[in-house]
Amino acid sequence: MDRPALGRCRSQAGRGFVTPLLRSPPFPGVAPAVAAISHPAARPVADDPGRLEALVASIAATGVAGSFWRDQPAADAREARLIAAIAAGDAGADGLAEALLGPAYRDPFSGEAIAPEQAVAILGHWRAVIEANRGIRAAAGMAWWKRRAIARFLWSGEPLAFVRSAAAARAAAGQGAVAVWPSRAPAGLGEAGLPIVSVEDGFIRSIGLGSDLHPPFSIVVDRSGIHYDPSRPSDLETILQTAEFTDDLLARAGALAEAIVAGGISKYAVSGATAPRAAADDDGRRVVLVPGQVEDDMSVRLGGAGIRSNVELLARARAAEPDARILFKPHPDVDAGHRPGRVPDAAILAHADEIVRGEAMPALLARVDAVHVLTSLTGFEALLRGLPVTTHGQPFFAGWGLTTDLAGSVARRTRRLTAMQLIAGVLILYPRYMDPVTGLPCPAEVLVRRFAEQARPSTTMLVRARRLQGRLVRAYRFRRQGT
Numbered sequence: 001m002d003r004p005a006l007g008r009c010r011s012q013a014g015r016g017f018v019t020p021l022l023r024s025p026p027f028p029g030v031a032p033a034v035a036a037i038s039h040p041a042a043r044p045v046a047d048d049p050g051r052l053e054a055l056v057a058s059i060a061a062t063g064v065a066g067s068f069w070r071d072q073p074a075a076d077a078r079e080a081r082l083i084a085a086i087a088a089g090d091a092g093a094d095g096l097a098e099a100l101l102g103p104a105y106r107d108p109f110s111g112e113a114i115a116p117e118q119a120v121a122i123l124g125h126w127r128a129v130i131e132a133n134r135g136i137r138a139a140a141g142m143a144w145w146k147r148r149a150i151a152r153f154l155w156s157g158e159p160l161a162f163v164r165s166a167a168a169a170r171a172a173a174g175q176g177a178v179a180v181w182p183s184r185a186p187a188g189l190g191e192a193g194l195p196i197v198s199v200e201d202g203f204i205r206s207i208g209l210g211s212d213l214h215p216p217f218s219i220v221v222d223r224s225g226i227h228y229d230p231s232r233p234s235d236l237e238t239i240l241q242t243a244e245f246t247d248d249l250l251a252r253a254g255a256l257a258e259a260i261v262a263g264g265i266s267k268y269a270v271s272g273a274t275a276p277r278a279a280a281d282d283d284g285r286r287v288v289l290v291p292g293q294v295e296d297d298m299s300v301r302l303g304g305a306g307i308r309s310n311v312e313l314l315a316r317a318r319a320a321e322p323d324a325r326i327l328f329k330p331h332p333d334v335d336a337g338h339r340p341g342r343v344p345d346a347a348i349l350a351h352a353d354e355i356v357r358g359e360a361m362p363a364l365l366a367r368v369d370a371v372h373v374l375t376s377l378t379g380f381e382a383l384l385r386g387l388p389v390t391t392h393g394q395p396f397f398a399g400w401g402l403t404t405d406l407a408g409s410v411a412r413r414t415r416r417l418t419a420m421q422l423i424a425g426v427l428i429l430y431p432r433y434m435d436p437v438t439g440l441p442c443p444a445e446v447l448v449r450r451f452a453e454q455a456r457p458s459t460t461m462l463v464r465a466r467r468l469q470g471r472l473v474r475a476y477r478f479r480r481q482g483t
Contacts, residue, residue, distance in 0.1 A: 019075045020103040021065040021082060022119050025126065028155055029148070030439045034108065037119050041104035045097050053091040055100055055116055060086050064123035068157065109435055109446050129432060129441045130156050132221065136197055137161065137176030140169050141184030149215045150199065152439060153432050154179055166192045182226055183298050198226040202431040203377060204260070204444070205267050207451055217447055218433045227430070228299035228375060230394040230410045240400060240425045241415050253424035256444055257384050263452035264362040267377055268332065285325040289368040290317045290352065291361075291378040292330040292343075299375040304393040305407035307374055310343050314351035316392050317372040320406070328352040329364060379403065380426060383419055397422060 020038040027035050059065050066083050074080035085093030105119040133156035140163050142150050151160050161172035166188040169178045177195035202218025225234035292310045328348050370388040373379035375395040382389050391398040391405050398405045399413035435442040
């Protein structure tokens with residue numbers, strides 16, 4: 001607990017020194033002063049019984065008062081008494097007003113002053129994330145360079161054991177669960193009888209490619225499946241099928257979508273603000289974008305509906321859009337030389353009119369009329385921007401009434417969604433986000449704002465080495481293919 005940073009505050013009623021009841025947990029790797037959400041302040045406490053009663057009810061509902069939310073002993077007998085009063089809904093308890101309304105509160109992401117109600121909302125978000133991590137004792141299949149980020153994402157108050165084998169996972173997890181990166185799962189883990197929690201990159205991940213070893217600032221944690229596998233339910237599918245989308249949540253989704261579009265933000269990149277979309281290309285034809293994919297990617301293998309190659313996808317898009325001007329954008333990991341699947345330009349141009357390289361996805365989406373995808377996240381990013389989307393596979397955003405689905409819909413997906421409902425589920429309710437500045441769990445809006453403020457990724461020695469490796473691999477493959 002960050003008591004030294006929080007200090008003590010003197011109540012105006014002269015009752016002595018008190019520790020604020022609303023305090024931040026001891027997040028690993030984050031200085032207490034950075035995480036602190038409250039600090040001493042000499043301020044009068046206005047008599048506002050209605051406000052105090054609502055505040056007490058909110059704290060009782062979220063359970064965010066006390067030392068790491070009562071997993072640790074109360075600071076003293078007085079704090080224990082006040083926590084009991086909150087649990088009982090006794091807003092008139094002696095000293096409670098001073099303990100809640102007397103301290104000053106700060107937004108840890110901006111440093112700006114906030115009201116105690118806003119502090120409760122931030123603490124409530126943190127508690128929801130931490131509670132969702134309860135029971136995850138070990139992590140397997142996590143690349144070494146992203147383990148620090150994963151440890152923060154999955155922190156529940158206890159350290160996370162990183163293991164390499166099924167046997168080590170059994171020993172480390174005990175009666176708990178194992179978080180697994182599905183494409184790197186150790187052999188035999190599925191037969192170990194352990195609860196498995198799938199972890200993958202989020203949909204707004206980083207400024208810079210994951211294959212360039214830029215750490216993720218967003219992940220998804222799925223206890224029932226994974227979003228790119230349509231053969232079984234996932235937590236995302238359950239959210240989209242059953243969640244209550246309140247007016248406040250939909251308004252938040254709309255504002256988030258506007259910020260993403262205005263900031264030119266995509267999964268891996270920030271391109272800056274984009275111009276309004278042209279109605280058609282210069283020659284008057286409908287302009288259709290087909291994004292390339294990594295052909296051995298798990299989303300292609302599991303959700304591609306039998307389509308395995310970018311050439312086959314292009315051929316199908318051309319058959320569906322015979323008169324369109326088709327643009328093909330190779331997958332950035334393939335173009336960077338980190339993943340297999342490069343197609344000779346001549347094979348692409350047999351179906352496409354143009355190969356687009358060096359143009360960020362947000363800018364490209366701003367100048368096309370429609371998108372055809374296999375399972376690419378570009379389809380969701382197009383929906384977010386109001387573009388028509390045709391799916392040739394079964395991605396997570398297909399089957400909800402928002403896309404033209406040529407592979408057929410997933411039978412479990414019976415709900416018809418609006419675009420804002422889809423955005424709320426995919427970007428707000430499903431992923432986890434981490435603030436790249438403070439290292440704290442944060443809402444989606446904070447990460448989007450950080451990305452909009454930082455247009456270029458930081459280039460470490462590790463990133464430089466990875467890029468050099470990609471260039472060498474790409475040159476070797478080009479030479480073998482005679483291009």
